Amino acid sequence: MAKPLLEVRGLKTYFFTDEGVVKAVDGIDFDIQKGEIFGLVGESGCGKSVTALSLLRVVQSPPGRIVDGRVMFEGRDLMKISEKEMRRVRGAKISMIFQDPHSSLNPVLRIGDQIAEAIQLHQRADKKEVPSKVAEALDLVRIPDPEDRMYQYPHQFSGGMKQRAMIAMMLSCNPSLLIADEPTTAVDVTIQIQILELLMELRRKRGASIMLITHNLGVIAEVCDRVAVMYAGNIVEQADMASLFGDPKHPYTRALLGAFPSAERKRGELTVIPGFVPSLVNPPSGCKFHPRCPYAKPVCTEEMPPVVEVDEDHIVRCHLYKGGKG
Amino acid sequence: MFTPLIERARRMWASPAARKFRRNKLAWVGLAIVSAVVFCAIFADFIAPYDPLEIVGPKKAPPSRQFLLGTDDVGRDIFSRIIHATRLDLGLGLALVGLWTAIGVPLGLIAGYYGGKIDSVIMRLVDGLYAFPYLVFAIAMAGILGFSLSTIVIALGIIGWPQFVRVVRGKVLAVRTEVYVESARAFGEKDRNIMLRYVLPNSLAPLIVIMTLSLATSLIIISALTFLLPVGVQTQAELGSMLSASFGYMRDYWWWATSVGLVIVVIVLGFNFLGDGLRDALDPRLRY
Numbered sequence: 001m002a003k004p005l006l007e008v009r010g011l012k013t014y015f016f017t018d019e020g021v022v023k024a025v026d027g028i029d030f031d032i033q034k035g036e037i038f039g040l041v042g043e044s045g046c047g048k049s050v051t052a053l054s055l056l057r058v059v060q061s062p063p064g065r066i067v068d069g070r071v072m073f074e075g076r077d078l079m080k081i082s083e084k085e086m087r088r089v090r091g092a093k094i095s096m097i098f099q100d101p102h103s104s105l106n107p108v109l110r111i112g113d114q115i116a117e118a119i120q121l122h123q124r125a126d127k128k129e130v131p132s133k134v135a136e137a138l139d140l141v142r143i144p145d146p147e148d149r150m151y152q153y154p155h156q157f158s159g160g161m162k163q164r165a166m167i168a169m170m171l172s173c174n175p176s177l178l179i180a181d182e183p184t185t186a187v188d189v190t191i192q193i194q195i196l197e198l199l200m201e202l203r204r205k206r207g208a209s210i211m212l213i214t215h216n217l218g219v220i221a222e223v224c225d226r227v228a229v230m231y232a233g234n235i236v237e238q239a240d241m242a243s244l245f246g247d248p249k250h251p252y253t254r255a256l257l258g259a260f261p262s263a264e265r266k267r268g269e270l271t272v273i274p275g276f277v278p279s280l281v282n283p284p285s286g287c288k289f290h291p292r293c294p295y296a297k298p299v300c301t302e303e304m305p306p307v308v309e310v311d312e313d314h315i316v317r318c319h320l321y322k323g324g325k326g
Numbered sequence: 327m328f329t330p331l332i333e334r335a336r337r338m339w340a341s342p343a344a345r346k347f348r349r350n351k352l353a354w355v356g357l358a359i360v361s362a363v364v365f366c367a368i369f370a371d372f373i374a375p376y377d378p379l380e381i382v383g384p385k386k387a388p389p390s391r392q393f394l395l396g397t398d399d400v401g402r403d404i405f406s407r408i409i410h411a412t413r414l415d416l417g418l419g420l421a422l423v424g425l426w427t428a429i430g431v432p433l434g435l436i437a438g439y440y441g442g443k444i445d446s447v448i449m450r451l452v453d454g455l456y457a458f459p460y461l462v463f464a465i466a467m468a469g470i471l472g473f474s475l476s477t478i479v480i481a482l483g484i485i486g487w488p489q490f491v492r493v494v495r496g497k498v499l500a501v502r503t504e505v506y507v508e509s510a511r512a513f514g515e516k517d518r519n520i521m522l523r524y525v526l527p528n529s530l531a532p533l534i535v536i537m538t539l540s541l542a543t544s545l546i547i548i549s550a551l552t553f554l555l556p557v558g559v560q561t562q563a564e565l566g567s568m569l570s571a572s573f574g575y576m577r578d579y580w581w582w583a584t585s586v587g588l589v590i591v592v593i594v595l596g597f598n599f600l601g602d603g604l605r606d607a608l609d610p611r612l613r614y
Binding site: 098 | 441442504506509510511512513514515516523524527528
């Protein structure tokens, strides 16, 4: 396989709180290829968003701190470069859109000013050219009348339009990786599809890679090439979309798929995963999923399972599988 | 391209905060008083019938059609002196609030935004200054620098800003966790820009309130100090020193001290009503 665009190894982000150390991201590895849409799924609070924030080194600190790990991007380790160099990566090379479009735009700046801010930050643009570039960016995400709309404030935009304006802003500098943190969660269903189509189109037109973070398996199935399933700070299974959905290996992935309604499976009840997401301050010993796992063996309570490659480009972290294939 | 000014004003008038303010009768009273005071201060030369520093009549004349509030102990028109004093006192008050804002806002912004050790250092300094008795410090400072209106303002400026830091820091702590601040960091915005373009503009509501309320406080403290300290009663018209001059004549010429004292009370009350109204309209959860 070609050299990946982004290579994450052993990333650990902990939060040092009064209650104890919260291991929000506890040693994860993954790659994102050029032009790929990579999905990261998991329940709320499993560390998806913290992973994204860690890649950009914008975890709120204190209390958060990236304690270990390597993130190779364009031949450099993003965890080692200076803050100044990092600022030139943020927005220009890797940019991120956030979950809630209603609160991710500065209410006191006009939409156009905010996009202009992003453009001027990373591109040497002529002052006179900036307005036309802003309009172009808004046009790209199909905001009607961009020349007028750019002079409006966020409160004059609908939720879907804000999200698109956000995407316009983040794409204005042609990043090679776009991190989308639950971009469809806070907008309604018809807008969700538009946003996803927009992301796919942008990938097609610009060849950008996208890291899509979501808890919605439907969204993943719609657009992703490869998927990683995250549970309590670890990646428990990682595979291409077809094999993850067709042949899930990890009990958690299976449970997650079982808990998701689908059009084909008309009858029968949805299964609920018993128990709750474990506390990250005091996680269960061994495999963190064992208290909720129907197949748990004694070894699961004692040892963290190793990463097993069950198939080509299909890895799983579970004691049910032993090295080699199958 | 730009929303026309009238359209903007109309929208502001219709905003929820403005509606809340409009329903508040006391806020209207405050606004009326403050407007009147500002008007007097600006047009003092046209409103006052006499020069505030000239001797224009007999000493200690009672109120009459010629001298609305009588004359003082050297024969200057008290009404004219009060009108001119609003200009001077308002100017001093604004200068003082300006100093507090200039010191307090950057410190509050930095403390709230960076947190950690910087925050601890700034806030311990604030706690320490809070422990100082205001008036004693200002009198001592002014004593060292020499008694004058400007040394009084400077002395008070040095000691009075801690509450600005607290108010701004509190709001900044809330604003900095907003997604648009996180998002600005994620697209590579510099800290200084984030503070000035994202955090500060969204933290203005409590700042406006505290500035209005502090203007009332600053007027009180300034007149208290000019009442106590010998700062040129004869050379200027200033409310505190006028009150001080009138004090000895309370029994026989009561209208003199009373009119000066009432003016101070009404002005301070006006700013307090206005500030309270703004607070209730802009940020109902704030209490200070």
